[in-house]
Amino acid sequence: MKTMKPVDVLIVGAGISGAFCAYLLMRQGLTVALVDDPHRAGIGSNNNPGGLNPLHGPGIPGPMATFALKALGLHREHAPHIAELCARPVPIRPVVRYELALNDTEAAALQPMQSLYNRTEGFAASQVDHTHFLREEPLANPLFQSVLRLEGNYLVDAAGYTATIRDAARALGAQSVGATVRGFLRERGNVVGVMTDNGPLYAARIVVAAGAWLGELIAELGFSLPMSPVKGQLLHIRHPARDDVTHHLSRGGTGIYAHRPGEFLIGGTQEQAGFDPSPTAEGREDLWHQAEALLPGIRAAETCAQLVGFRPTFPDLQPMVGYVPGYTEVLVLGGGWSKGMLYAPALAEAAVGLITQAPSLVDLPAALSVARLQSPD
Ligand SMILES: Cc1cc2nc3c(=O)[nH]c(=O)nc-3n(C[C@H](O)[C@H](O)[C@H](O)COP(=O)(O)OP(=O)(O)OC[C@H]3O[C@@H](n4cnc5c(N)ncnc54)[C@H](O)[C@@H]3O)c2cc1C
Numbered sequence: 001m002k003t004m005k006p007v008d009v010l011i012v013g014a015g016i017s018g019a020f021c022a023y024l025l026m027r028q029g030l031t032v033a034l035v036d037d038p039h040r041a042g043i044g045s046n047n048n049p050g051g052l053n054p055l056h057g058p059g060i061p062g063p064m065a066t067f068a069l070k071a072l073g074l075h076r077e078h079a080p081h082i083a084e085l086c087a088r089p090v091p092i093r094p095v096v097r098y099e100l101a102l103n104d105t106e107a108a109a110l111q112p113m114q115s116l117y118n119r120t121e122g123f124a125a126s127q128v129d130h131t132h133f134l135r136e137e138p139l140a141n142p143l144f145q146s147v148l149r150l151e152g153n154y155l156v157d158a159a160g161y162t163a164t165i166r167d168a169a170r171a172l173g174a175q176s177v178g179a180t181v182r183g184f185l186r187e188r189g190n191v192v193g194v195m196t197d198n199g200p201l202y203a204a205r206i207v208v209a210a211g212a213w214l215g216e217l218i219a220e221l222g223f224s225l226p227m228s229p230v231k232g233q234l235l236h237i238r239h240p241a242r243d244d245v246t247h248h249l250s251r252g253g254t255g256i257y258a259h260r261p262g263e264f265l266i267g268g269t270q271e272q273a274g275f276d277p278s279p280t281a282e283g284r285e286d287l288w289h290q291a292e293a294l295l296p297g298i299r300a301a302e303t304c305a306q307l308v309g310f311r312p313t314f315p316d317l318q319p320m321v322g323y324v325p326g327y328t329e330v331l332v333l334g335g336g337w338s339k340g341m342l343y344a345p346a347l348a349e350a351a352v353g354l355i356t357q358a359p360s361l362v363d364l365p366a367a368l369s370v371a372r373l374q375s376p377d
Helices: 014-029 065-086 104-118 130-136 156-170 211-219 281-294 337-356
Strands: 007-012 032-038 091-100 124-128 148-156 175-178 183-186 188-194 201-208 228-238 250-252 256-259 265-267 302-313 322-323 330-334
Touching: 007 014, 007 156, 007 330, 014 032, 014 124, 014 156, 014 281, 014 330, 014 337, 032 156, 032 201, 065 091, 065 148, 065 156, 065 337, 091 104, 104 124, 104 156, 124 130, 148 156, 156 175, 183 211, 201 211, 201 250, 201 337, 211 228, 211 302, 211 330, 228 337, 250 281, 256 281, 265 281, 265 302, 302 337
Parallel strands: 007 032, 007 201, 032 175, 091 250, 201 330
Antiparallel strands: 091 148, 124 148, 183 188, 188 201, 228 265, 228 302, 250 256, 256 265, 322 330
């Protein structure tokens, strides 16, 4: 590896969190390097359906509500500048989500959702009658009890979007290094860089945005974080009969997401399987089963791929941003669980505020602090 001059900030991990952090730091005029392990790159931020749904998830409504809405606002706000930098469109778009209820319990759960959407600026929800919905989605299960049409959410093509944010950071001058970080370099008690399988890299500050692997790197500093991977499998299918469908069909936790014309993502599973990257027959069957409840004939579609991703997960399902206790040079950034694509720009913005000590555009909820998961000695 060519010797790299020390940078202001070295970011470990070029998934969506690291990419946004690099882009925002470059905009502040800092020198930045993004280091990513070529063997793990893309497992998190490429293999997900890219739903930006700020009114759903743990702590919403509640302590995460404002943060989630701010995050969506930042995705939208930065898109024109990113498109200009990369000279191509950013793969983000508004999406209509139909939430189906197949029984009384599911129908009752749609009522608070409807009210939350209708009292949030920029969002709307309305009940759709059977005939209208079946005109929109003729292949849907006709036995549904009610359907809510939700507006205000966005969708990104996860892999294309992450690559675009990374390219924007590079266009501003961020350096990219393909290497595996093995540990931290210390001088007189301070962290001054990282050791990779290709040699040392020096920086004034290090942001660890290593997704589900964040905990194992931070452990090297003698600090333990209860981070674990929640495996998620997805089916990427081609269904030409629904060529012009652009909406997202959802029921509880399962979704059928319009990915590209005639292509859809079904998912995802939630499994405690460590870092096992293999797609399984059980996972595939589970996904077909859930999708058939929404679109009974869907199994006839062609399977393009069965994808596996890891959700970086803390026990309270909330993300994290902040300095590692005892270190003024190392920050952690991530832990987005099933909302990591959504939260990335807001988490990155908060990290930039901590690094530059400038007033941040983002109010950081206490729920995201590093200290919250510190176990007493
Ligand atoms: C099935 C599924 C569905 C999902 N659906 C959604 C959704 O609809 N909406 C949403 O917002 N989120 C969703 N998510 C969650 C989202 O994908 C993640 O939260 C997000 O991608 C995490 O991004 P990250 O940048 O923090 O981590 P990652 O994308 O995992 O990036 C971490 C990077 O660190 C690198 N790295 C790790 N260790 C090292 C090392 N030692 N040296 C160098 N590099 C290292 C890896 O190579 C990797 O590129 C879903 C996830 C799954 C699996």
